[in-house]
Amino acid sequence: MSDADRFMTEAIALARENVRRGGRPFGAVLVMDGEVVAHGVNGVVETHDPTSHAELIAVRAAAIKRHSPILKGATMYASGHPCPMCLAAMRLAGITDIYYAYSNEDGAPFGLTSAPLYADLQKPLAEQQMNFAYRPVRPKGEEDIYDLWRKMQEG
C-alpha cells in the first residue's frame, strides 16, 4: 500500500470510529515530512459547534503543535470532500495538497455534500443568499484600529 493510501485509510478509520461514537462520518489526517502531525474528526453532534470539522481541527492542532499558523508543505488526507470553510482554512495555512476519498457526488445520496454551499459561495457576494453589507462605523475620539495596528507593528 502506498503511503498516500495508508494515510487515507487512517482518515477513513477515524471517520468510522467517529460514527460508532455517534458522530458524523468525517476524519482527516495532516501529514508533514512523511509523518502524521495532527488529525481530526467531525465533532458537530457532540459539541454543537458548526465549525468542528475534521480538517479544521487537524489544521488547528498542527499549527498549535508547531507554533506556526503556516503549514506549508503539509498534505491533508480527508475522508470526505472538504467543505468551503475547511478549504479556506487550509489555504489560510498555506496547505495546497489536499486529497479526499469520498466526493460530494458520493455523499449526496446520504445528504453529505457541501456542493450547494460551494455553488452559492462561488457567486459574486452581492448575488449570494445573504445580507452582506459595509457599515463603516468610525468611533469618534478613538484612534483608527488599523493605524494603531501599524504603529504596534512598527514597535
Add this chain to the structure above:
Amino acid sequence: MSDADRFMTEAIALARENVRRGGRPFGAVLVMDGEVVAHGVNGVVETHDPTSHAELIAVRAAAIKRHSPILKGATMYASGHPCPMCLAAMRLAGITDIYYAYSNEDGAPFGLTSAPLYADLQKPLAEQQMNFAYRPVRPKGEEDIYDLWRKMQEG
C-alpha cells in the same frame, strides 16, 4: 446611536483592545434577539492557530452556549470584512445577516485584506493554486463509512 452602530462600535472596541494586547485588529460581535450572545477577537498571533479568527470564534462560542450548530436569525457585526473561511462558517451556521466596518479596500494598504484568497477560491476548483484530488480509497473488509452512518441514523 442605532443598535447596529452600537454593536459595530463594540466589535471595533474588541479589535482595538486586541491590538493593544499584541493581536491583530479584528473583533466580532454576534447578536440574537437584540442581545450579544457571543464575541470573538483574532487570536492567530497568540495561539498560532490560523483559524483563530474573530467571527469563527464568535460562531463557535454562540453555538456551544445555545447547544445548537444552527444560529438562524443571528446578525454578525465584524470589524473587518470576513475572510472566506469565516463567511463559510457563518453560512454553515445559517447566519445570513453580516455587517463589517472595514472593507478589504480599507485594509489593503495595511496588508489586511482577504481579497486575493476570495479571488482564488471563486475560481473552479481545478483552476485554483492547489492540488485537490479525489482518491477513492475503500478499505477492504470494512463497512462503508457512509452506509454505517446511515444505519446509525436509522437507529
